[in-house]
Amino acid sequence: MIVYTNSLTDVTAEHLVGGFFVGWPHPPSPADHLRLLRQSTAALLARRADGLVVGFITAISDEVSCAYIPHLEVLPEYQGQGIGSELVKHLLARFQHLYMIDLLCDAELQPFYARLGMRPITGMLVRNFDHQSCEPLSLPPEPGERP
Numbered sequence: 778m779i780v781y782t783n784s785l786t787d788v789t790a791e792h793l794v795g796g797f798f799v800g801w802p803h804p805p806s807p808a809d810h811l812r813l814l815r816q817s818t819a820a821l822l823a824r825r826a827d828g829l830v831v832g833f834i835t836a837i838s839d840e841v842s843c844a845y846i847p848h849l850e851v852l853p854e855y856q857g858q859g860i861g862s863e864l865v866k867h868l869l870a871r872f873q874h875l876y877m878i879d880l881l882c883d884a885e886l887q888p889f890y891a892r893l894g895m896r897p898i899t900g901m902l903v904r905n906f907d908h909q910s911c912e913p914l915s916l917p918p919e920p921g922e923r924p
């Protein structure tokens with residue numbers, strides 16, 4: 778049985794080892810995956826009875842006007858069972874009070890999102906592939922900051 782939850786309290790990196798970020802040359806480690814879940818405005822998980830996370834979706838939002846959905850993924854062996862649709866539906870409902878809810882996707886996925894009430898539009902992006910793994914950076918000090 779799959780349970781949907783926005784609680785991260787008992788989630789550890791060990792629950793995120795199922796094999797997410799398929800096809801990413803430099804995937805985030807489970808520890809960095811947990812960090813990105815915790816630091817999102819909203820994160821929703823699909824979990825197995827033993828706690829393993831089999832799907833997740835995140836959003837970043839100002840909670841005033843807009844929300845952006847950067848991550849949605851279901852483990853390959855759990856795809857095609859409605860989990861991805863359920864995660865999107867929950868998140869769209871969570872942010873229904875906002876003007877904009879945006880995401881980027883490949884054209885082949887547009888019918889999937891259209892079925893859930895979204896519509897296609899063009900967009901622009903930046904991708905810093907050096908930072909794809911999400912490893913914490915040691916940033917240069919800001920002007921006036923002690924090194």
Ligand SMILES: CC(C)(COP(=O)(O)OP(=O)(O)OC[C@H]1O[C@@H](n2cnc3c(N)ncnc32)[C@H](O)[C@@H]1OP(=O)(O)O)[C@@H](O)C(=O)NCCC(=O)NCCS
Binds near residue numbers: 856861882
């Ligand atoms: C996209 C994704 C989240 C869908 O999750 P899911 O649990 O399989 O979704 P559902 O079971 O609710 O819906 C499956 C439907 O999505 C369609 N779909 C899924 N991936 C697709 C793809 N890459 N291209 C076209 N259609 C796709 C399926 O054909 C299926 O349609 P059907 O019901 O008519 O057969 C999942 O395939 C996934 O994790 N993909 C890899 C990561 C990814 O692409 N994330 C989206 C980033 S924008």
